Amino acid sequence: MTETRMNSSIIQSFKHFLHYYQASNLPCGLIIAHAALDQKGIHSLITHLEKEEPATAFQVNYDTEHHILGLLLDDCDLGYTHFYALHVKDFLEEKDRLMGEMVVGNFPENSDHAEQMLSRMINEMMIEQTNKQEIRVFDNETIQKTDKKSVLIVDHDNSIVHLLTNYLQRKGYIVHAATDGKHGLEQYQNLLPDLVITEINLSGIGGYQFINQIKNIDKQTKGHSEIMVLTNKQLEEDIKRTFEYGAAEYITKPFSLIELEARIKRLVEVTE
Amino acid sequence: MFINLQAAYWMIAILLILMIIFMFLTLSIKVSKKISAKKEEKCLADFHSYLHYLQVQLDNQAILRPPVKTLSPFEKKVLQNTLLPWVERLKGVHREKLLTLCEDIGLNQYNKKRLQSPWSMVRLDAAYHLGILRDHGATSQLISMLHRSNFDSSVYIIARSIAQTSENPEEIKHLIQYLVNNGKQHLHLIADISKESSLDIRPVYVDFLYETHPKLNKIGLIGLQDQVDQELPEIVQSFVQSEDKETKILALQLRMAAMDLTEKDIHHYLQSPDWEIRNLFADWIGYAGLVQYTELLKERMQESHWIVARTSAKSLARLGEQGFEILCEIAAGLHGEQGKEPAEEYIHEKLKQTIHGFSQVNDITEYNHNVFIYQKYFGKNHELTKAL
Numbered sequence: 001m002t003e004t005r006m007n008s009s010i011i012q013s014f015k016h017f018l019h020y021y022q023a024s025n026l027p028c029g030l031i032i033a034h035a036a037l038d039q040k041g042i043h044s045l046i047t048h049l050e051k052e053e054p055a056t057a058f059q060v061n062y063d064t065e066h067h068i069l070g071l072l073l074d075d076c077d078l079g080y081t082h083f084y085a086l087h088v089k090d091f092l093e094e095k096d097r098l099m100g101e102m103v104v105g106n107f108p109e110n111s112d113h114a115e116q117m118l119s120r121m122i123n124e125m126m127i128e129q130t131n132k133q134e135i136r137v138f139d140n141e142t143i144q145k146t147d148k149k150s151v152l153i154v155d156h157d158n159s160i161v162h163l164l165t166n167y168l169q170r171k172g173y174i175v176h177a178a179t180d181g182k183h184g185l186e187q188y189q190n191l192l193p194d195l196v197i198t199e200i201n202l203s204g205i206g207g208y209q210f211i212n213q214i215k216n217i218d219k220q221t222k223g224h225s226e227i228m229v230l231t232n233k234q235l236e237e238d239i240k241r242t243f244e245y246g247a248a249e250y251i252t253k254p255f256s257l258i259e260l261e262a263r264i265k266r267l268v269e270v271t272e
Numbered sequence: 273m274f275i276n277l278q279a280a281y282w283m284i285a286i287l288l289i290l291m292i293i294f295m296f297l298t299l300s301i302k303v304s305k306k307i308s309a310k311k312e313e314k315c316l317a318d319f320h321s322y323l324h325y326l327q328v329q330l331d332n333q334a335i336l337r338p339p340v341k342t343l344s345p346f347e348k349k350v351l352q353n354t355l356l357p358w359v360e361r362l363k364g365v366h367r368e369k370l371l372t373l374c375e376d377i378g379l380n381q382y383n384k385k386r387l388q389s390p391w392s393m394v395r396l397d398a399a400y401h402l403g404i405l406r407d408h409g410a411t412s413q414l415i416s417m418l419h420r421s422n423f424d425s426s427v428y429i430i431a432r433s434i435a436q437t438s439e440n441p442e443e444i445k446h447l448i449q450y451l452v453n454n455g456k457q458h459l460h461l462i463a464d465i466s467k468e469s470s471l472d473i474r475p476v477y478v479d480f481l482y483e484t485h486p487k488l489n490k491i492g493l494i495g496l497q498d499q500v501d502q503e504l505p506e507i508v509q510s511f512v513q514s515e516d517k518e519t520k521i522l523a524l525q526l527r528m529a530a531m532d533l534t535e536k537d538i539h540h541y542l543q544s545p546d547w548e549i550r551n552l553f554a555d556w557i558g559y560a561g562l563v564q565y566t567e568l569l570k571e572r573m574q575e576s577h578w579i580v581a582r583t584s585a586k587s588l589a590r591l592g593e594q595g596f597e598i599l600c601e602i603a604a605g606l607h608g609e610q611g612k613e614p615a616e617e618y619i620h621e622k623l624k625q626t627i628h629g630f631s632q633v634n635d636i637t638e639y640n641h642n643v644f645i646y647q648k649y650f651g652k653n654h655e656l657t658k659a660l
Contacts, residue, residue: 166330
């Protein structure tokens, strides 16, 4: 992909600081937002942030040409940077000054090159201009999109779908979701994902039938997807039956995300 | 006549007023529900970025921070309804992280306050949530609540919360004793509640085996079934001799789970005069995949009790080629007429199952072997072979 470099005043302004953090190997957080601000607005924002998080040292710069607000936070991790961005978002929304998305990143958690990361954050924001007023964590993608593994989650439980979608996306997977067996099968036929994570208690089509249908589709398409069952059913009989139907893994709820990820990795890597 | 007509008017008027009142009540309930749902929706929309932050940063080493603004009870309730399902579905470090966040948000205090409510439904709801929150500080309050409550089915909710929050196995022991002594009959449910505890309560179950109350003995036997990695207490053997059939079966199931049975024992129990014991063992052999006992199942298929014969056939179908061949022998009448019917039924069942479950090369091989064995006894022209 050819990258058009955006010459933003934020990069010029933060350059020396970023070199310093990089050279001293000290952590720093970066927040950029597509916002319409004037000098008064910037001043109010600074006052607001100093009041809300007085212990945090930060630098602010506003690129008037591209309408980008940049914040550089001293000595903080990604979690805190993201949390701090919530303050910024609250302020901008309250003043009706937020024009698009916000991006947060952290050196060294997101990238081991701070200046490059800032430059990419600004580029991405300007190229993929969106009206969605949401906070996105910078994804230092080293894997090409085509090399990413795809996962289809089929579960009627929205909590599980949300938790897994966010978790697996952060781990570099392309995630699709369905809340019933019928929709799950439609998705499966269209996507042919590398892995299916499914509940056994499904509406529309039951879990076992769903697995069976997947196997049939695989036969027709000569494809192969691994199936992982993530279920409330804890009986040994269910576990045995699930494996007989061709599932490769069986995890009961409540489950550990770390264990789940390890099992996903094993399945996807084994089938590679 | 006039009086009757007037009474009818009055009646119609009263009925109309009552109808209007009921309509008004129904409508107001509907409207208030809609308003509440809208309010909740708006509140969730306000927390959208915050909830996204929690999900994205859940795996990060840094702690999860509570929202900056002071939350109203309604906002706490909305956050609780979103966060506690996550807590319930996860375990390990991520659950611990969420529990710390819930405490920082003030959900523990919020529910402890609700525990003092004059409304029993609110108190019960608070008890339920304190259990999910694993609030160790709430155990004593929950125990008092349990002792004060009417002994209806809601005690199970309070009991579960006590098991989830307690840090002392003795409290779990007293909890189970309290439930049993007050006439609660659902022993499996009580044992299940005790397993909600994160403590090692094996010693509690072992203690129950030595109690004089037979229900406590049963809970001990049920509880130990998940903990068979250690040697079984000797007393389990005495329960096997028990006059009470339920106790006897539980003790045998425990010994099965622990694989604490010799070949002689299995022979012995498969000859038991009690058909339920014979059935239990016939089922277990198939379930546990004990191929070495296929001949014993063949004998059981000859017996007159049809349930045992069917269970034996079902187990033989689970025991690979060896079991399948015995089923074919019986179905072909090599051992007499007894057991032919269930044998045929499970042969068909097995072939159908393997043909549908062709997911791996192993399945195809197994299927081909089974068809080969089948044709050995029934020939290639048999109707099932044709159908296959």
